[in-house]
Amino acid sequence: MNIDMIRAAADRAHGxxxxxxxxxxxxxDVLAGRRVLVKAECLQHTGSFKARGGWAAVTSLPxxxxxxxxxxxxxxxQGVARAAANCGLPCVVLMPADAPxxxxxxxxxWGAEVVLYDRLRDDRNALGARLAEQRGLxxxxxxxxxxxxxxxxxxxxxxxxxxxxxxxxxADVLVCCGGGxxxxxxxxxxxxxxxxxxxxxxxxxxxxxxxxxIEAGEPILNAPGGTTICDAIMTPTPGRLTFPLLQAxxxxxxxxxxxxxxxxxALAFRHLRxxxxxxxxxxxxxxxxxxxxxxxxxxxxxxxxxxxxxxxFARALEA
Amino acid sequence: MNIDMIRAAADRAHGxxxxxxxxxxxxxDVLAGRRVLVKAECLQHTGSFKARGGWAAVTSLPxxxxxxxxxxxxxxxQGVARAAANCGLPCVVLMPADAPxxxxxxxxxWGAEVVLYDRLRDDRNALGARLAEQRGLxxxxxxxxxxxxxxxxxxxxxxxxxxxxxxxxxADVLVCCGGGxxxxxxxxxxxxxxxxxxxxxxxxxxxxxxxxxIEAGEPILNAPGGTTICDAIMTPTPGRLTFPLLQAxxxxxxxxxxxxxxxxxALAFRHLRxxxxxxxxxxxxxxxxxxxxxxxxxxxxxxxxxxxxxxxFARALEA
Numbered sequence: 001m002n003i004d005m006i007r008a009a010a011d012r013a014h015g016x017x018x019x020x021x022x023x024x025x026x027x028x029d030v031l032a033g034r035r036v037l038v039k040a041e042c043l044q045h046t047g048s049f050k051a052r053g054g055w056a057a058v059t060s061l062p063x064x065x066x067x068x069x070x071x072x073x074x075x076x077x078q079g080v081a082r083a084a085a086n087c088g089l090p091c092v093v094l095m096p097a098d099a100p101x102x103x104x105x106x107x108x109x110w111g112a113e114v115v116l117y118d119r120l121r122d123d124r125n126a127l128g129a130r131l132a133e134q135r136g137l138x139x140x141x142x143x144x145x146x147x148x149x150x151x152x153x154x155x156x157x158x159x160x161x162x163x164x165x166x167x168x169x170x171a172d173v174l175v176c177c178g179g180g181x182x183x184x185x186x187x188x189x190x191x192x193x194x195x196x197x198x199x200x201x202x203x204x205x206x207x208x209x210x211x212x213x214i215e216a217g218e219p220i221l222n223a224p225g226g227t228t229i230c231d232a233i234m235t236p237t238p239g240r241l242t243f244p245l246l247q248a249x250x251x252x253x254x255x256x257x258x259x260x261x262x263x264x265x266a267l268a269f270r271h272l273r274x275x276x277x278x279x280x281x282x283x284x285x286x287x288x289x290x291x292x293x294x295x296x297x298x299x300x301x302x303x304x305x306x307x308x309x310x311x312x313f314a315r316a317l318e319a
Numbered sequence: 320m321n322i323d324m325i326r327a328a329a330d331r332a333h334g335x336x337x338x339x340x341x342x343x344x345x346x347x348d349v350l351a352g353r354r355v356l357v358k359a360e361c362l363q364h365t366g367s368f369k370a371r372g373g374w375a376a377v378t379s380l381p382x383x384x385x386x387x388x389x390x391x392x393x394x395x396x397q398g399v400a401r402a403a404a405n406c407g408l409p410c411v412v413l414m415p416a417d418a419p420x421x422x423x424x425x426x427x428x429w430g431a432e433v434v435l436y437d438r439l440r441d442d443r444n445a446l447g448a449r450l451a452e453q454r455g456l457x458x459x460x461x462x463x464x465x466x467x468x469x470x471x472x473x474x475x476x477x478x479x480x481x482x483x484x485x486x487x488x489x490a491d492v493l494v495c496c497g498g499g500x501x502x503x504x505x506x507x508x509x510x511x512x513x514x515x516x517x518x519x520x521x522x523x524x525x526x527x528x529x530x531x532x533i534e535a536g537e538p539i540l541n542a543p544g545g546t547t548i549c550d551a552i553m554t555p556t557p558g559r560l561t562f563p564l565l566q567a568x569x570x571x572x573x574x575x576x577x578x579x580x581x582x583x584x585a586l587a588f589r590h591l592r593x594x595x596x597x598x599x600x601x602x603x604x605x606x607x608x609x610x611x612x613x614x615x616x617x618x619x620x621x622x623x624x625x626x627x628x629x630x631x632f633a634r635a636l637e638a
Contacts (some may be wrong), residue, residue: 018340021339021340023362026428027428043340043342043362047592102589109345110345266629269629270629273625273626274362274593274594275592275593276592310588310589310636314633317632317633318629
């Protein structure tokens, strides 16, 4: 993994991936006690940054590939399915049966075949490997894949340029973190292009494996049996490829509660007029509700996705 | 009014007004039967395009102005208040007492003094004229003002450039319309920079005074006593300055129901992940639900604002 792979992914993404805006609102600055800049990846194609990694990975396959298999909690599947549809490749997405309807339907809408599994009983990796072998499909995992990390890293190239436009040279960059693909990609991009910007992962409490792994210096698993409404980032442990990058480049990780994620969704609704899903709002929640754990006069929060069912969003509006 | 005023307003707005994105989603294209491009002005500072006209009008005042009075259903007030705060000028906003809380609080947050009036009993124009005279304030009305129209017209300059980037040279441009400031400004900009793009106003049914005025060739008043959830665009008749521009440059106007506006809000939530208020969603509603009245392979909908109370948004999510 290196910055050249991210730059190459950005070149391939030209015209296919949106340069999402960096949004702000004075009321959020007051709440956070510093300037808050929100990178609105919910406005990305497919509603999350996952369109980036999906595009990078699919466009790196040989043109005669027999097709793709993606394993996904729901956003990665849509990102890969969109890229596959654009390239005319068949696509199968392995998703948990309890994924939000918006994500299952969104994946279908891109023409992918959706295979559901039981998140508690089935072994996703084994299922995925078998399906890929049976059908001769190229497996694109959700984060532990060099091209996926490179694609997510294109977010970091944009942040480096946009922060400079805003006159922000030093800041913590808070990134919603599951397996660490987005965090690792952004960290790698910023290390090369904006070394004053430092990535810090944000996870749901009880699922802060990455924060604890960075602190311990070795991969740690979450305690089993926990629950969170942040369906997008329930990953049990950092990836084999992502962990060394996170360890090398990131500051201490942060964690927030489900309640705080819902409040951040409500504040983004009201002051930024964007739709965030719980797992896409934890970075903003940390910016607003962990101000004592953050350094500097400005903070950048990567709001990673907005694929949320109306009932969950309505719950946030009441928060 | 001419294109040079719009270009000058764009120059003054540089760095202070966002170039909002043109969003799209395949599902919306399917529903509309053509390509749909949504100009997301809900992502503008203050949550609506009104930040543009407010900025243009305030920055055209002499630097020693004693202050500003704005009359507003809620969005114009926020736009003017933001510009006034940036210029260090006192600002009073005259708003209906039944305006959405989000709009009243948003105006307060920019440091403006809010004066409420009864929309059914009080005469807004008389009240505003008296207040302005008593306090020596410069009156900035919501639409019938050359600099306000010029500021809103900067939206049209962006649409011309962004449509060209998307390869769209001919299309109807649907614009949410109250008094016609945004529609007139965009129409003037497009006439100069993208003559293949034609503005068509969209209003709530029962408040389609602009559509009927364009058809009749003279200003027509809405029947009194009607109601709509589209609080931003309940204006009774087109403006003295805006009407001739609308008549000269716009195609036939369209009208949609409140129910259709709510459905468009829900679809924008789900497929674009943006928050629209009812009056900011009527253009998208027309794109989706008036397909037989629209020409061409693509349509551009200007989604003009997103300042909506949670209870109304929750209603849309159930639609």
